[in-house]
Amino acid sequence: MKLAFFGTSDFAVPILQKLLEAASYEIGAVVTQPDRPAGRSKKMVSSPVKKWAVEKKVPVFQPESLLDDDDLLEKLAGCELFVLASYGEIIPKKYLQIPRFGFLNVHPSLLPKYRGASPIQAAILNGDFETGVTIIRMDELLDHGAIVAKAAVNLTGKRFGYRQLHDELAKLGAQLLVKVLPEYLDGQIKPVPQEEAQATFTQKISKKNVRIDWRDSAEAIDRMIRAFETWPVAWTTLEGQLLKIYEVVPLSLAQDPKQPGQIVEAGPRLIVSCGQNSGTKLTFLQIKSLQAQGARRLPSEEFLNGHRNLEAKILG
């Protein structure tokens, strides 16, 4: 069976890989976002999916826009199924009608919860007990199509960071897809419409919204830092300078919290006071890893070697 794959980011690569390994499918084409200028020198950079496809010698197409690229439809003509994972662009209606077996989407949440752009971050940010992946048959509305299959990941007691949960969900999505695909293609699976009343949406993440508010509870700040550890990274300021925070641990101390953001220990541990939280005694955060402006990311011990007299300073 010949299929076409639409995808761009790291999340898509394991899924694509698994499809290739499954051997019963031929990847007729990979559609991914065009190379974009990125980084300090604005060099053109290929998407992770493109790099993978080039390496595996799979045909790659990079339309500027799906809407007005009619050639692409012809090139995909022989493909009986389209599969999408984190492509990065809304799929125009006309594509949905092409493949005989429809257009499937692997989405990293338990739909209808967390439709939209940042489902993985949302699950961490909200401290959910579980999340997962859902395979849907796409329709014209965003992450709205009928559900083909679902698989859950238990988050209780785990402190997943974004990277780890992302990889976990990508792996799970890949497994789920190759597992249910035979049954689906056989017509044994009848997709179930989502319960609209349960639907929630996640927004595209903005760099501006990841400044730490130290009046929040230690656990809320911890979740925020974990959710954004890969990008764009939660930040605060120290004496007017940007300070990115990569890793923290909430804890309690045998003392009352000081002013939110105040440093209460500056060696060997780096500990900051947070806001009061009714439910718990964890009112402090130990910073384990951080990065100052112009410097590289450092463990807090090394950061403290060169930054003396931080005790009682206020982070903002």
Added chain:
RNA sequence: CGCGGGGUAGAGCAAUGGCAGCUCGCAAGGCUCAUAACCUUGAGGUUGGCGGUUCGAGUCCGCCCCCCGCAA
């Protein structure tokens, strides 16, 4: 050539153009019931590279290399 910060001991950071230091780590010794604690001593540097100015350059000038933040 998008804007900006930076490169000094193994790590992180100081040093008005005038003997290159601090904290941590490392080594040896001491103290201690004991320790990641404390005390003593020590090793470890071509100050990213090349050239220039100067009696004298980590510091000023020019070029190059590398790292980081912003923006994408």
